Amino acid sequence: MKTPIYLDYQATTPLDERVLEAMLPYFRDKFGNAASRNHAFGWEAEKAVENARAQVAVLIGAESKEIVFTSGATEANNLALKGIAEMYREKGRHLISAPTEHKAVLDPLQRIEQDGGSVTMLPVDKFGQVKVSDLEQALRPETVLVSLMAANNEIGTLHPLAAIGKLCKARGVLFHTDATQGVGKIPIDVEAMGIDLLSLSGHKIYGPKGIGALYVRRRNPRVRVSPQIDGGGHERGMRSGTLNVPGIVGLGVACELARIELDAETLRLTGLRERMWAKLRSGLDEIHLNGHATERLPGNLNVSFAYVEGEGLMMGMSDLAVSSGSACTSASLEPSYVLKAIGVGDDLAHTSIRFGIGRFTTEAEVDFAAERVVIAVKRLRDMSPLYEMAKEGIDLKEVKWSPTEH
């Protein structure tokens, strides 16, 4: 088995060989600019782009013309949120979202607030889901957009998209979903789910980095966004800039493969995830699943290993590539805001590890990883004053700690 084993599929995914193969000609002889209308090089590039546009559209039940290529989901989110806030400014300046969203949603929303808009953050339950009844109460006459993610990148929790979309539709409010983690992993249909705008990204679905798309509904209703990047008027004026043809070709093939393999992959990954969880639970006490037991991404397992700090734990299993909600691993020195939002205390947030499994993860890798984790957690618990105290029956919540100021 090759190590380190990659178990961080929510951070990014390796490029599928089939995607790479499809892209290569567009780096070489098919290098044309898709906007060159007067020669074969341009036509060839444009044809490839349109083919990819259709591949992306089919995956989410959209039409080709509704796909706007961007540099990734961050840009797609910016375009959706700021573009809608700007375009519908006269109609209203109120938006609704939730605290568990990715920074690529939260930060544009903050910008919109700075510019005079107002944003309501819906509460989430202990699994990270919003209640549709809370959304209903938060809607105002001046609400223009609801933005709620399809699947959370840290804890994998899925939102009830169809119910949210239905309510938005009934109230005449636009619905955007950051589906970066959901596209190609769970069934998504913009028609059936009443989605008006949807962000997706190539590198989370075995496609290349630096490419993504925003779906913008064209009918019932026709949605318009103010461009955030001005220039040559590409992408029907919504996103200027010479198209990244190899990237777009790669995104298209990645979407096609995801669509074909979705059902089988869902079964396989759910099986691997449950296998991993069962092995961890049989090997260790006092571990907690973060997120929802069933309404979650097939390839996401987020676990708190009480009394063992996440970064210290990762160091003890250096042949596994995982990520942690612990503060030590992030620049902010704050533990994960997603875990905080779902009510996981800072103490447990510091002990959390995210395992992301995906297309190239094997059963043997999962078994190896689970074994490694169990060994590392046991070793660190033997070194942990907290574990010793807990085993002595001391209630750690009652202890007077001396938090330091550094």
Next chain:
Amino acid sequence: MAYSDKVLDHYNHPRNIGSLDKNAADVGTGVVGAPECGDVMRLQIKVNEKGVIEDAKFKTFGCGSAIASSSLATEWVKGRTVEQALKIRNVDIVEELALPPVKVHCSVLAEDAIRAALADYQKKQVAASCAVDSGDGNSAEATTKAG
């Protein structure tokens, strides 16, 4: 982040993990940090009658640098007198382990843990001598009364 060889060495082969009897008169215990902050260190020292730290143990909840800092701290205090141990500074730990700026707090915590353990030991010593003093006190009081 890449770890220095010394951090890795202490993490993989921590020195002096374990516990001493925290109720013993010759043992000082320092517990610093908080679970909510992601590090808790417990450092214990055992001081002999010559005032020399003859044993030290630690347990740490924290990242690799926190574990390494406390492991190193136990190594350094052993064989020193209480006064010498008080001179250990976090910057020495930073230097020895080549800690990056974001991990300096681990060394600060280790220094705090040493000081807390020493303070606990000294408090126990004072309490013990106070117990003797209080006998004197009584007699002093008696003397005063007699006077």
